[in-house]
Amino acid sequence: MSKFTLDWKQYAALARQAAAEGCVLLENKNNTLPLADGETCAVFGRTQFEYYKSGTGSGGLVNTSYVHDLDYALTESSLTIDVEVKTAYKNWLKDHPFDLGNGWAQEPWCQVEMPLSDELVSGAASRCQTALIVIGRTAGEDRDNAAEKGSWYLTDGEEAMLEIVCRHFSRTVVILNVGNIIDMSFVDRYEPSSVLYIWQGGMEGGSGAVDVITGKVPASGRLSDTIAYHIDDYPSTRNFGCEDTIRYEEDIYVGYRYFETFAKEKVRYPFGYGLSYTTFDVQAALDMCSLPAGLAKGEVSKTDTLHVTYDITNTGDVAGKETVQFYVQKPQGFLGKPSRELIRFAKTELLEPGEGESGILAIDFYSLSSYDDSGITGHAFCYVLEEGTYTILAGTNVRNATEIGSFALTETVALEELSQQLAPRRHLERMTPKTNEDGTLVPIIQAAPVYLQHYSEDTCPQCADYTGDKGYKLDDVKRGIVSMDEFLAQLSDLDLCHIVKGEGMSSPKVTPGTAAAFGGLTPNLTYFGIPAGCCTDGPSGLRMDCGTNAFSLPGGTLLACTFNTSLNADLFEMEGIEMRNNHIESLLGPGMNIHRCPLNGRNFEYFSEDPLLSGVIASAQLEGMGRAGVTGTIKHFCGNNQEYHRRFVDSVISERAVREIYLKGFEIAVKSGYASSIMTTYGSVNGLWTAGNHQLNTDILRGEWGFEGIVMTDWWAEINNAPKDKPSREKFAAMVLAQNDLYMVTSDTTQVMGDLEAALASGRLERRHLTRCAENICRFLMNSPALLRLTGKEAEIELVNVPENAQLTSDFDIVYHDIKGVTTLPLNGISSEKGDSHMFGITTEGFGTFRISITASSESTPLAQMPVSVFVDNQLFGTYSFNGSEGKEVTLSREGGVFGFHHYVRLYFGQGGLTPISITFEPIDIVTSFSDKD
Structure with a gap:
């Protein structure tokens, strides 16, 4: 049995080094940076305290035990930080808290800045040698940037901050804690001494950035994108944010390929x-x-x-x-x-x-x-x-x-x-x-040339006839006792229909809080020794919605700016060991889409405008995870270059641009990084939704590149059969025919069949097509830790130097309850002292709006206050403020949205003295499936 060691100090050191090496120094007049030991500094900008470790959406939802922001790192450094300015910010922030926004991706792009007085700034300038000015930005999944103030452009408050600080200080350092490049015209207006992009560096990001600022680590990051003078200088801007069709008129002339060929003066x-x-x-x-x-x-x-x-x-x-x-x-x-x-x-x-x-x-x-x-x-x-x-x-x-x-x-x-x-x-x-x-x-x-052919050739081989149970297990294939064909011949057509669908999110069949389970999800598939594989978000660290802590990694753009392949490989080897510790077979990343336009909100997850740099960095990360016996699912395959309307927009791209720009990084990752798992996109390329695109998933990926792994859809993706066919979440047959092996995700693979049975009955789909996908899935699982766990051969994971407050291993014994209609669960006997938590899982019949009610009593008088916070999938559903009831039962209720079918509910008791009795879940307005109209 093999053994892996997850040394948290080593992990943190690698992440900190990566965060430092990804910082890009763009201006440095009179060698302002690095700052000398003991140098006196005043720090301006609220983001010093509210560091953006990542962008928003699935790529950023990592539960961390700590985040080293800039304030922490500066305080720990050799610099002398001005107390008066810091105190002014601390006092102002008490009445101006961080705006979390509303919902999945509605966090504001930036935060309101504290107005600065001449008195405060001039006083700081009289005491300090240097001013640090921190500007923060975020964006992410489902939320692109925009050519507006607070996103691409600075806000009026940020402009005022730069103006007054640069006027009073002769030495100024602008620090950009951003996921994407932003408008840089402020360099001309205010002429700061230094400008440093620190990007979004994960939980060690503040420390890595300050290492560069102080010279502990030399500045060595290099831009993975071109920074032009104006947003309209990028030829893609005029065709970005489109609702129905994106026309890639710039063709192969993306980023520096355009500027160095046609417009050097715009750079x-x-x-x-x-x-x-x-x-x-x-x-x-x-x-x-x-x-x-x-x-x-x-x-x-x-x-x-x-x-x-x-x-x-x-x-x-x-x-x-x-x-x-x-x-x-x-x-x-x-x-x-x-x-x-x-x-x-x-x-x-x-x-x-x-x-x-x-x-x-x-x-x-x-x-x-x-x-x-x-x-x-x-x-x-x-x-x-x-x-x-x-x-x-x-x-x-x-x-x-x-x-x-x-x-x-x-x-x-x-x-x-x-x-x-x-x-x-x-x-x-x-x-x-x-x-x-x-x-x-x-x-x-x-x-551009248009499509000449009409259909892809069906190259799917014939499969062995159905034999029924012969006693073969998947491990027998692994050990060479039987062939894969003989093994798969035991599976019925219904078994094959089940295996091409995953379950999630937060399926109770795998690690709690993760994105999906796939493979052996039914009793019959499990009987044949097919394990349940697990995958989870994302490129910035393991997302586990049950609240398990994980390491938050630097974003993709920062990691590409390191230009350091060995550092990326070493960092993701630690990520791979962390995956093994949490029984996760595949990380849903690296994200590999091209930075076609700087306004794409998800660019922070992706690497670069250049496909070679993207492919090489992704290959290094895959190599690192491979050392730990796990892998990543490279995504989104392909052409996912804006978030707005991503499910429905058709990307019209020339074949040359598809191959030379938008597929090239994936090709490198397959051929050099030995990628074994790929995720298709939500949208369409040239009329065909990628989840059902035979040319993409079979002809190019497998036929031309020799890929032998699995392909999965994005979560609840649409699929169509032909360019003019309306996409649907039910057209699993088109997916199988295209050799997109897995539909992600269903609530229950035995209950959600889509059109598979009808397609088999009509002959449009044959057993051989399902068997081909099943073979890809079983081969992947056969060579993964999932089979080792099932056969009792899983490696030992040693945790070393783990922070005291970190819970790095998921609770694999969470109790689940079925919620059917109005359901009440008892809470009698649970520990409810101050600071206590109680967690359990629920499986609902649908998703939408629920009323959650808590019944409790207290022997205290009505003057006593005892708050209970309810978290669903680690997101605050609501806080229930109980007063003392002198022994009487009291019920408090709140309503809110719940997404998906499997969830983790956690009760946190903010004060002792409450006796919890029960919790009731009442569906208010729910749907029971992801229909086309949702």
Whole structure:
């Protein structure tokens, strides 16, 4: 039996290091940062006390035992923090509490700032050397940013804060605790000395940021996005926030691919940019001897490689890390290309002054190719190397990269012959370059090719005939005693219909509070030795709605800005061990969607505008989890680049852009990161909802990339059969035919059948299709810890250095109660002293509005007050304020919304003296299924 150790101190140290290395220093006049030991500072901005550890929605709902905000970290640092300014904020916050908003994703983008007087600020300036100005932002699932004050733009209060502080202080540091980039025009108006993006760094984020501010960790983060001067400078902005159809008219020209090709003058800070506390000499070269001998004649394959070398020396006075970035400039040819594209990168270890690091990187020719979606090169639906000169560039950002070598092709080479997939089915105009007489490139608009084929070929193999029970268990397949075909032949058609659906959220069949159970969810499937697998949100840490504590990780954007693959792998190895400790097979992440537009509220979960950086960082995280024997579910596959109307909007994208931009990161994660689980999106790509898209889930993913894992839907996703077919949550047959293996989620897989039985009866769906999905699911579970648990072989998890107040292991013995109609549960005998909690699970017949009533008594007089707080899925449902009743029974009620079917209810007693008698659940306005109209 293997053993894993979850050392909380090591975990926290890795997260803190990542939070520090992801900080991006954009301005640093007169070497304002790092601040010296003992330097006196005044800190402005309420976010110093109310740090945004993550964005909102499923990616941010992690229950933590602590969060180190900026105030905590600054207080613990070597700096001297001005008490008068801090006290003024503390007093003001008493009457201006944090606005939590209302509901799932309604938290405001920002908080109201404290007005500052000249007297307060000038007094601070007379006492302090430096001012720190903290600005906070959030957004997230179901809530995009907007080109409005308080989101993309600063509020009037933030503008006033910057103006008065920068007027009185000569040394100012603006600290941006944000999930997305924001408007940076304030740099011109107020000219702060330093600007530092600290992003959203999880529970250790404040400490990591202050490590950079004080120089304990050198600034080394690099931008994973381009920061332009204006929001309208991004070509995607005009086609963002659409209600029915998003037209990706910018095509492959996303982020720096657009700006470096057409609009360099619109860039404030280029992709890959970031300042350091030291200086580096960076030398790089293309190893001409590494080029294939027959390259000029077109004798090259997609797996052939070239090599680049680099030598980096720290020429400054303090230690630091540097990132070297390699780009390719391709010939424009017939297709048209961006001026440069990232093809590799490497980050050094910590280099002391005078110390250097050298390396050699291999670059395959596939990464230099482009996709022809029209046949204009003579090679339709192929990745090609067009004839002409290929220039390799190296630098420390996309703008300063210079030529290090080149090679020429005298003819166009088709590296990989494919077939048309995922092309638009209606007219789409897209951007392409035209060369002016002076050699500059300007964007013009041309029509993209439309879809030529009608149907994908059904390549599903035949399966063995149904045999009934032969006594085989899934572990017999694992041990090589029987084949998977023989094992699956035992399952009835009904068993196969059950296994393609998951249950959740908070299914009692797996770890409490998690997102879903899948696999062996019925007595019959369990009989055959199929375990119940568990998955849960999300990229920022384990979400467990029952209240179990977990580690809150830095957001995806921050982790990409580290450009540090080994650090990401080490951090997610700890995440993997934490998953093992909580019996979770797959994390619902990494999130891999492209930062197409800075206004996407969920960008904090995702990595970058660049697909290669996204794919490489995701692969590192998957590698780390894999060391612990678990994995991640990379998402959302694909084209989920806005939150508004995400269930219903159709993304119209050229096939070239789909392949080169929106699928490329996933492709890298599958081929290099060995991804074994993928989640499709809520929405549609070119008319087909991704959950039922055969071209996406079978032809490309499995046929072209060789993927052998599972594909699951997003939670309660819609599916359709054809481009003009209305999507529905009942069309499971289309999902199975597309080889999207799992529908997530149902309340009970035996009760929610959708159209599976009807499709089988009509012949539209066959047993072989269900068996194919069942094989994918069983293969995944067979190689997961779930089977080890079922067979008594699970690894031992040792917890070390755990904080005293942290509950890191879920309570697997929670008692569940069925709530049918008006249901009263006894509370007699539970402990109800001050600070006590009582938790239990409930399964409801539907979701919507419930009235929850508590009956209790107290021997105290009516002057006594005894509050009881009720939490449902770790969200406050309401506080019941009882008074002493002199022994009489009193009933208090509250109404509120309850989402889903399985829930955790926790009673928290804020004061002793109350005798709880019962709790009653009364449905007021509920629905019993997720219908199309919901």
